[in-house]
Amino acid sequence: MGPEGALTHIPRLRRYARLLTGDASRADDLVQDTLERACHKWSLWRPREDGSGLRGWLLSLMHNLYLNQVRDQVHERQAVELDEGNEPSHDPFLHTPERLDLEQALRQLNPALREVVLLVCVEEMPYAEAAQVLGVPAGTVMSRLSRGREQLRHLMDGGAPVQTRTPRLKIVK
Structure with a gap:
């Protein structure tokens, strides 16, 4: 091919x-x-x-x-x-829209969470394949998916974006 x-x-x-x-x-x-x-x-x-x-x-x-x-x-x-x-x-709330729809809520998610939500929920990828695409363990995919879904629920209910810090992980050889 x-x-x-x-x-x-x-x-x-x-x-x-x-x-x-x-x-x-x-x-x-x-x-x-x-x-x-x-x-x-x-x-x-x-x-x-x-x-x-x-x-x-x-x-x-x-x-x-x-x-x-x-x-x-x-x-x-x-x-x-x-x-x-x-x-x-x-200021993370500088451009918070008055009315949220799903696309706007997705844009407000942390990029790491958004990517997992898109791959698993929209593209319907299995966890293992999404983990391979992102270069992270499958457990990380499941964890990010859970946090991403929870934040989406919060945003769709009219809440402000939840500030989560991206963990700074070191690559250990």
């Missing part, structure tokens, strides 16, 4: 990208970047014995590209704030 096998996964990639970015044009750019990277790195993909795994590999590529883009945006924003001499704003 060649790169043309990825074409059947475009609708799922677009849906996942749209929910990650919250913007149709940024989502389309992310899908395009993902497919471009998949074509360049096609030799690295290894199908499973049952012939599956392409969807997970493509979603892993998209996940990593999205994280890179978010990281770059943070660095650019910090550079602009420093150039302008403005003090960075740390």
